[in-house]
Amino acid sequence: MKSIRQLYKAGIGPSSSHSMGPKNAALRFKDSLPHNVSRIQAELYGSLAATGKGHLTDKALEAVFQGWTFEIVWRPDVFLPHHPCGLRLKALDQNGKILAEQLFYSIGGGDLADQDGKPLDVAYPDYPVSGIEDVLAWCRAEHHPIWQFADQHEGAELWDYLRAIWKTMCEAISRGLMPEDPILPGGLNLARRAPAMMACANERVGIQRDLNLLAAYALAVSEENAAGHTVATAPTCGSCGIVPAVLYYFEKHYRLPTRIILQALATAGVFGSSVAKRASISGAEIGCQGEVGTACAMAAAAAAQLLDGTPEQIEYAAEMALEHMLGLTCDPINGLVQIPCIERNAVAAMRAVECASYALATDGRHRISFDEVVEVMKKTGLDLQSDYKETALGGLARIAHKK
Ligand code: SF4
Structure with a gap:
C-alpha cells in the first residue's frame, strides 16, 4: 500500500491527473534540458488530449515552458499502452533537431509513471501490507x-x-x-x-x-x-x-x-x-x-x-x-x-x-x-x-x- 503522504498533496487545481501530473512531468523534463533548446513540443494522448483543454492541461504546461516557443499536439484518439493519460515531451533546437524526448503517464493524484508504466517520484516507502x-x-x-x-x-x-x-x-x-x-x-x-x-x-x-x-x-x-x-x-x-x-x-x-x-x-x-x-x-x-x-x-x-x-x-x-x-x-x-x-x-x-x-x-x-x-x-x-x-x-x- 502507498504511504498516505504520497496520496495527500497540496497543489493547483482543477485536475490532479490533467493539470498537476502534467505540470510535474514538465518540471521534471525541463530540469534535464541542455542550453540550446529553442522549441518545446508536447503530444497529449487519450483522455489527456480529450479533456485537457477543460482541465487546463495546456495552461499548466505553458506556465512551465515560458520563454520557449511551445506547441501542443492533441491526439485524443491515440491511447498508449500503460494508461489513458499519456504525455510525450520533446525539446528541439532551432533547426528542428530533437535534443531530448521523454514519455510520461499521468496516473492519477498528481503521480507520474515512466514510459514502461513504472511509477516515478515515489518519495515515501510503501506500507508492508496488501489491503x-x-x-x-x-x-x-x-x-x-x-x-x-x-x-x-x-x-x-x-x-x-x-x-x-x-x-x-x-x-x-x-x-x-x-x-x-x-x-x-x-x-x-x-x-x-x-x-x-x-x-x-x-x-x-x-x-x-x-x-x-x-x-x-x-x-x-x-x-x-x-x-x-x-x-x-x-x-x-x-x-x-x-x-x-x-x-x-x-x-x-x-x-x-x-x-x-x-x-x-x-x-x-x-x-x-x-x-x-x-x-x-x-x-x-x-x-x-x-x-x-x-x-x-x-x-x-x-x-x-x-x-x-x-x-x-x-x-x-x-x-x-x-x-x-x-x-x-x-x-x-x-x-x-x-x-x-x-x-x-x-x-x-x-x-x-x-x-x-x-x-x-x-x-x-x-x-x-x-x-x-x-x-x-x-x-x-x-x-x-x-x-x-x-x-x-x-x-x-x-x-x-x-x-
Ligand atoms: S472523475 Fe470525472 S466526473 Fe468525477 S470528479 Fe473527476 S472529472 Fe469529475
Missing part, C-alpha cells in the same frame, strides 16, 4: 486503532505533514465560502453555490442544517479547485471537496481538537492509499467511482472514527460508501471539472456521513469486505467504455453537446 484486511488484522493483534497503523509506518513527521494538508484544506473552505469571483472560469458560466448554501444552512436547524453545512463545505473546496486555486488531493483534485467537508463539519460542529481531526485524516488516507495501490484513483482509468467513490469511502471511514466507531465499523462505513458508487462514470461537460463534479462532491460528503451513521448502528459485521469492493471497482472500471472515462464523449457530456 485493509491486513490493516484490520494488525489492529486486532495490537489492539490499536487504524490511524496508529499509519503512525507506526510513517513516524512522527507524518503529523506535521498532515497538519499542513489540513491547513490547505481549511484555507480552501474559507476562500470558497467567500470567493472574490462569483462565476467559475471555463465558459459554462457556472455560478459558485457555496456562499448561498452556507447562508441557507445558517437559517435552518436539525438535519437540514447539517446536510447544508456538509454540502457548503464540499462546494467551497470543489469550486476553488474548479477556479484553478490551491487545494489538497484527497485522493484527487476532482474529488478534493469530500474529505475536507466531513472533517471540517466535525471539527466545527462537534468541537473536536485538531489532533483528533488529523487522526481521522490519517485513517481516511489508509483507505485511499489502499485503493490507489490495489485499483486506481484515476477517473480516466476507471471512471468517477475511483475518484469520488474513493473519496466518499475515505470520508465515511473518517466520520465513523470521529463517531467512535470500531475498526470493523469504520471498514464497513468505507465499504458501504464505495459499494454504492460502483460503476460511477466520469463524463464532465466540456471537459471542465464542474458538472457533474462539483455537485457530486457535495452529494458524496453527505453520503459519507450517512454511511458512517449506518455502520455505527451495526456491530460492523457484513458480507462484502472493502478489499473485495475495490477488486470489483477495478474490474468494473476496466470494463467501462472509454466514452465514460474522462473523455467527455459520453453520458452527461454528450447531452450537453446536443444542446
Whole structure:
C-alpha cells in the first residue's frame, strides 16, 4: 500500500491527473534540458488530449515552458499502452533537431509513471501490507486503532505533514465560502453555490442544517479547485471537496481538537492509499467511482472514527460508501471539472456521513469486505467504455453537446 503522504498533496487545481501530473512531468523534463533548446513540443494522448483543454492541461504546461516557443499536439484518439493519460515531451533546437524526448503517464493524484508504466517520484516507502484486511488484522493483534497503523509506518513527521494538508484544506473552505469571483472560469458560466448554501444552512436547524453545512463545505473546496486555486488531493483534485467537508463539519460542529481531526485524516488516507495501490484513483482509468467513490469511502471511514466507531465499523462505513458508487462514470461537460463534479462532491460528503451513521448502528459485521469492493471497482472500471472515462464523449457530456 502507498504511504498516505504520497496520496495527500497540496497543489493547483482543477485536475490532479490533467493539470498537476502534467505540470510535474514538465518540471521534471525541463530540469534535464541542455542550453540550446529553442522549441518545446508536447503530444497529449487519450483522455489527456480529450479533456485537457477543460482541465487546463495546456495552461499548466505553458506556465512551465515560458520563454520557449511551445506547441501542443492533441491526439485524443491515440491511447498508449500503460494508461489513458499519456504525455510525450520533446525539446528541439532551432533547426528542428530533437535534443531530448521523454514519455510520461499521468496516473492519477498528481503521480507520474515512466514510459514502461513504472511509477516515478515515489518519495515515501510503501506500507508492508496488501489491503485493509491486513490493516484490520494488525489492529486486532495490537489492539490499536487504524490511524496508529499509519503512525507506526510513517513516524512522527507524518503529523506535521498532515497538519499542513489540513491547513490547505481549511484555507480552501474559507476562500470558497467567500470567493472574490462569483462565476467559475471555463465558459459554462457556472455560478459558485457555496456562499448561498452556507447562508441557507445558517437559517435552518436539525438535519437540514447539517446536510447544508456538509454540502457548503464540499462546494467551497470543489469550486476553488474548479477556479484553478490551491487545494489538497484527497485522493484527487476532482474529488478534493469530500474529505475536507466531513472533517471540517466535525471539527466545527462537534468541537473536536485538531489532533483528533488529523487522526481521522490519517485513517481516511489508509483507505485511499489502499485503493490507489490495489485499483486506481484515476477517473480516466476507471471512471468517477475511483475518484469520488474513493473519496466518499475515505470520508465515511473518517466520520465513523470521529463517531467512535470500531475498526470493523469504520471498514464497513468505507465499504458501504464505495459499494454504492460502483460503476460511477466520469463524463464532465466540456471537459471542465464542474458538472457533474462539483455537485457530486457535495452529494458524496453527505453520503459519507450517512454511511458512517449506518455502520455505527451495526456491530460492523457484513458480507462484502472493502478489499473485495475495490477488486470489483477495478474490474468494473476496466470494463467501462472509454466514452465514460474522462473523455467527455459520453453520458452527461454528450447531452450537453446536443444542446
Ligand atoms: S466526473 Fe468525477 S472523475 Fe470525472 S472529472 Fe469529475 S470528479 Fe473527476
